[in-house]
Amino acid sequence: MTTYSLGVDIGTFESKGVLVDESGAIVAQAARPHQMIVPQAGWAEHRPDEDWWGDFVHITKALLAGSGVDPKAIKAVATSAIGPCMLPVDADGAPLMNGVLYGVDTRAAKEIDDLNAELGEDAILEHSGNALTSQAVGPKILWFKRNHPELWAKTHKILTATSYLTFKLTDRFVIDHYTAPNSAPLYDIKAQTWSDALGSAICSLDMMPELMWSTEIAGTVTAKAAAETGLAEGTPVTCGTIDAAAEAVSVGTLDAGDMMMMYGSTIFIITVTESQLSDPRLWHAPWLFEGEYAAMAGLATSGTLTHWFRDQFAKELSKEEAFPVLAAEAANSPPGAKGLLCLPYFSGERTPIHDPMAKGAVFGLDLTHTRGDLYRAVIEGIAMGTRHVTETYAEAGQVPKRLLAVGGGTKNELWLQATSDLTGLDQIVCSVTTGASYGNAFLARLALGEVTKDDLPSWNPAARTVKAGRHEAYEAQYPLFKALYEQTKDIAHRLGDKA
Template identity: 70%
Template structure:
């Protein structure tokens, strides 16, 4: 039997699966970690403990539980949150905590400066994306200005997946899908690194080598084999960002397919026919040469449900709190008895790109219950999601089918509210394991064990969540949009 290994590093949890060539999962494991918030608007991980430490733990657990001979594992693929910014020295050692993706807004001043200097139209034309908190280029400039001693010792700027692949193979590589988020250092037309838009941010030889996600980056080194238990010489793919692997796991791989990932954040990927560049959304080459994707993401989604549980449901056992909260929310009618929540607890990414946006619970009176508040939270996330899907529609990019994935799909209230508010049906596949399962498929694809279309056999559709009309949602959505517009100036002044 031939096996592949997939491991994904998420914002709060690492997951891994060991899968055979038919798609059967023989072992799976998970391990939690924390997102550090050392300063309002910042978000960090510890690369040694949260990334490599988790990776090693998951490898050892999967091998121990499955008793599979490491020699029978034909390939390894990993994915992780991204795009992140991590400076490492010449030995690959991290020089600081990793700066996370768009939930970290520390480089707001650099985003504005580079946009003003280069021009937004030029940035979008050359890089495919406007500069936002999701962009790595401004964060590198922030590093250069604010941590000059670290910058001086930097041999490479890696992202999360690059760091793992380097630990496994000794090779500093990055996939094109992730690299497109390094704007203004990546040119989408030539699909190569460039410094002609912003010379002086970083020497290009400090960026990883570009590969496609199904290409082999290298092989497991003796040192990595000793740490993980994997066999020396096992092929390792270039990998990708978690959301892309998540899309692959449910077969959102054909033009017109849209993946909606219910995780710590809502993340959306649309497989597009061609490049779609608009400052409200993101663009990247897809995982395979010659293909395209458009992306969008909220800043806080599942993270908000955890915040609510920890702060407003302390009377409940944390292990059982979410089913209780869901039952309370289900007793509240659509529209949450007039409550509105802005879910911008870490600013917001698409489509408003406002790092200074704030969360709000509006419309409270003495009759409201915790169930009303929790329902308003769920609906607020769904309104934010509709803002994204409406933006895609305005760009002529409505999906032909939408596939939902991620741990949040187990929250029936959330998924149903999202369909009802967006008006879009959602397909939920048999396996909602997510990115790690997509990684295992990508590894199998890279070494020729499967063809791309085989994902439909690995993970067939299980159910469809059908949108149900609720007229109050159109009214509430309009109020949601107006609430943000009428309070954003105040939010920007609150420190």
């Protein structure tokens, strides 16, 4: 009998799921959109039951109905989600507020400053492997504790989006070692355990989920979860991980020197390393497999920025036709977008500048510029931000042996080519670009011992390579891109204070 693995990923704007057979072939796919809630500037949230668990239930039922697969033929389930998120739940596992999203949510800026002042930035980096930025969960827990004492009194556990899915499926509160360092300063990266050495003022350690490795089985589908989802009771469920890690697995980012670039709502980059790095401009964690390590980076807005541009400047077009039209118009604009520069910091910026108060800007406009020029400038601005990150990796001694591209943005040839041209790096695009949900399906099999890391290339072989070129316009503009940020950041911060 053919058997299957189920992989589901919860994204910023859309969730996706796949059923995959033992050869790696996708037999069914499903997706469900949702919105990112922005209650005020600098905040970003999801509704945990509607957007996380609701999407999982909807997608799982759709996959089973569409494929006709017997639920008992599904050998294991693996999930991932955007992260790191912060969700307080009570003793019954019920959410006490909306889930606070990853680095795009900058509400805990004061808490970051307070913790850095109290504990010392160097001490935090040494202990946790990560500087405190808008990506860190620890300051967001402190923000919640300070601003909602009545809810804090009811809080039993602090979960991530993936942790919440795993709880809903298995009744266990767990988190993987790859995700946990994002809870700085509550995680000791050397001992690979929770620690209150620096985080005692934030929360007690018993409020944090149990630590596991991503390929460990956390539990099995409960009777309640089976009734809600259509899955068979007793189906094994892995611990799960963050979406970017599952994306990386989906294209074979498994060994030291491999770099994954995820083109999604944000750009996210993972490089697998032989040893633990310590660079405050990057994020650091144990990799999915015990004894391996990873260094990460991310832009705050990328796909989100292209969607914003579409919604503001292509309103006469349907969402389906807007991007092809914009791409065609941008193709008529030369590299360098006729002298335009875009700072893509529309939700602040994460790596390498870690400036939640940074602002987006388009500089160099005159009356001859067109919508195509503007769209090209936006794409090139994201690519310049990406080059800033790859330069940071190089300065940390991590030049990739190979770069694997994945995510919805890989369908945007202009974006891919601009990124290769600006970074000087060739990009491998694999046959299956489904992303994290597909990586989860592989991780589910891996957790059962039915595949090894060496089997991934046969599941998802390389399809093409985007070759790096060089454009004089980019080489002239990139130093100006960095200078534009440096020379305008004080103004951006002052504008942010007024807002």
